[in-house]
Amino acid sequence: MPETTTIYPDYQFIQEIESYGPFGAEACFQCRKCTNGCPVAFAMDLLPDQIIRMALLGQRDTLLSCNSIWICIACETCTTRCPNKIKIAELMDGLKEMAIQAGIPCPQPQIRTLHETFLENVRKRGRVFELSFIRNYMFESGELRRKWNDGELSYDLKLGLKMAAKGRYLFRPSKIDGQEEIREMLAYAFAGKSKL
Amino acid sequence: MKVSYYPGCSLEGTAKDYAMSIQGICTRLNIQLDEIPDWNCCGATSAHSINHRASIELAGRNLNLATRPVRFGLPHADLLVPCPLCFNRLKTAALALEGDQKEHYRITLPDSVPQIWEIANFFAEDNMLRRVAKHVEHPLKNFKTVCYYGCMANRPPEVAEIADYENPMSLDRIMANIGATAIAWPFKTDCCGASQVLSRPETVTRLVGKLFTMAQQVGAQAIVVSCQMCQANLDMYQAKISADWGKHFNMPIYYFTELIGLAMGVPEAKKWLSGHIADPFTLLRELGL
Numbered sequence: 140m141p142e143t144t145t146i147y148p149d150y151q152f153i154q155e156i157e158s159y160g161p162f163g164a165e166a167c168f169q170c171r172k173c174t175n176g177c178p179v180a181f182a183m184d185l186l187p188d189q190i191i192r193m194a195l196l197g198q199r200d201t202l203l204s205c206n207s208i209w210i211c212i213a214c215e216t217c218t219t220r221c222p223n224k225i226k227i228a229e230l231m232d233g234l235k236e237m238a239i240q241a242g243i244p245c246p247q248p249q250i251r252t253l254h255e256t257f258l259e260n261v262r263k264r265g266r267v268f269e270l271s272f273i274r275n276y277m278f279e280s281g282e283l284r285r286k287w288n289d290g291e292l293s294y295d296l297k298l299g300l301k302m303a304a305k306g307r308y309l310f311r312p313s314k315i316d317g318q319e320e321i322r323e324m325l326a327y328a329f330a331g332k333s334k335l
Numbered sequence: 336m337k338v339s340y341y342p343g344c345s346l347e348g349t350a351k352d353y354a355m356s357i358q359g360i361c362t363r364l365n366i367q368l369d370e371i372p373d374w375n376c377c378g379a380t381s382a383h384s385i386n387h388r389a390s391i392e393l394a395g396r397n398l399n400l401a402t403r404p405v406r407f408g409l410p411h412a413d414l415l416v417p418c419p420l421c422f423n424r425l426k427t428a429a430l431a432l433e434g435d436q437k438e439h440y441r442i443t444l445p446d447s448v449p450q451i452w453e454i455a456n457f458f459a460e461d462n463m464l465r466r467v468a469k470h471v472e473h474p475l476k477n478f479k480t481v482c483y484y485g486c487m488a489n490r491p492p493e494v495a496e497i498a499d500y501e502n503p504m505s506l507d508r509i510m511a512n513i514g515a516t517a518i519a520w521p522f523k524t525d526c527c528g529a530s531q532v533l534s535r536p537e538t539v540t541r542l543v544g545k546l547f548t549m550a551q552q553v554g555a556q557a558i559v560v561s562c563q564m565c566q567a568n569l570d571m572y573q574a575k576i577s578a579d580w581g582k583h584f585n586m587p588i589y590y591f592t593e594l595i596g597l598a599m600g601v602p603e604a605k606k607w608l609s610g611h612i613a614d615p616f617t618l619l620r621e622l623g624l
């Protein structure tokens with residue numbers, strides 16, 4: 140006997156998702172074109188068409204804790220090809236935002252750390268200073284330790300030295316006059332006010 | 336000719352070579368790049384991934400700055416953006432801030448914002464092709480390449496406002512214009528893995544390995560790009576990707592602007608190339624360029 144799961148639909152939940160959009164998810168007729176063109180479908184626990192299906196069925200917990208929304212690279216292939224013009228990639232972003240607001244642990248924590256470290260860097264200076272962003276990310280995400288354990292660090296270190304020798308790094312960050320404006324902008328957006 | 340210019344953060348750092356090549360060819364072509372004063376980061380993937388409002392407002396601030404008068408003159412009609420992701424985010428912000436929900440954002444755009452150009456599409460316009468053609472001194476004869484466009488310059492078409500998004504031709508046209516041969520191939524707009532080079536490097540190994548395999552199969556000697564993220568992902572890890580795939584990938588990855596510079600005989604072109612990791616010189620020497 141194949142394993143069966145019982146799903147209790149909640150037809151209201153899609154309205155909540157759509158309030159982050161609109162994304163037009165209700166037009167989906169399950170053709171799977173989105174999934175067929177997705178470059179990272181191989182690593183996803185829910186495929187893009189299944190995300191839309193689950194969204195329509197209101198499977199909140201499944202959606203907000205799946206790894207797919209974090210693994211999506213935002214390449215926009217799905218959104219581009221959907222015959223019903225559903226904004227699938229944008230809906231995935233909405234789900235990430237909802238998952239964070241709901242305090243659901245991220246199944247790919249290093250990806251969330253990457254986004255947060257990046258924006259922290261923007262908040263500080265108004266522009267990203269690559270050297271400090273990458274250093275902070277490597278420490279905070281645990282990637283440094285992982286690479287060390289997996290023996291990948293020496294490739295990266297050699298590459299880093301080569302890049303430095305070739306003058307590819309900016310060693311003094313540039314700062315902008317509008318820094319305060321940026322800080323205020325991000326503070327407001329992250330004070331639970333992102334939703335329009 | 337004068338245009339506004341939004342370089343974006345990575346062109347100040349790891350993509351300095353791209354920045355120098357753009358400046359170098361624009362000087363030769365008599366195009367003045369007026370950097371948007373006090374521009375900020377567009378928010379990139381991180382902002383749109385976890386905070387929609389931040390993504391629109393960060394990018395929107397730059398659009399507002401781009402509408403201010405430049406050096407006592409009117410603002411320029413065109414805004415040139417070399418990074419396809421910045422381009423995509425600025426376009427998305429422009430659409431959001433001009434759309435039905437514009438009053439929900441805390442940034443208001445004036446009535447006319449400049450036209451936002453992704454740099455390859457800008458240089459593939461007829462007038463620009465003619466302008467470059469007049470300066471070509473060393474056509475890139477026998478140079479066989481594939482053009483790799485990546486995701487953000489063309490997708491989604493409603494944002495990028497591009498008609499040939501499944502088979503873009505801008506870089507192909509630019510290559511033909513400077514005497515190179517652009518080989519047709521099916522992976523022009525397949526993703527390179529972008530920022531997952533930091534968070535899930537195995538994704539990049541898998542996706543870029545596919546690109547190299549196909550590029551070799553169609554007989555390309557090089558890959559031409561217009562995106563610094565694609566350039567980095569294709570250029571920097573060839574040894575590692577070769578090892579993981581059990582193959583030998585060794586392919587120079589050029590910015591199209593570097594090749595325009597070479598064709599126009601801009602003396603600093605060799606200096607721009609020296610920033611690359613995968614050897615860009617051997618092929619050029621073999622072809623007598």
Ligand code: SF4
Pocket residue numbers: 166167168169170171172173174187188191220221222223224225227
């Ligand atoms: S491509 Fe569009 S209509 Fe088809 S399954 Fe995906 S979301 Fe549904």
Ligand code: SF4
Pocket residue numbers: 173176177178179180187210211212213214215216217218227228
């Ligand atoms: S945007 Fe995300 S879900 Fe859509 S095709 Fe690209 S990686 Fe897959």
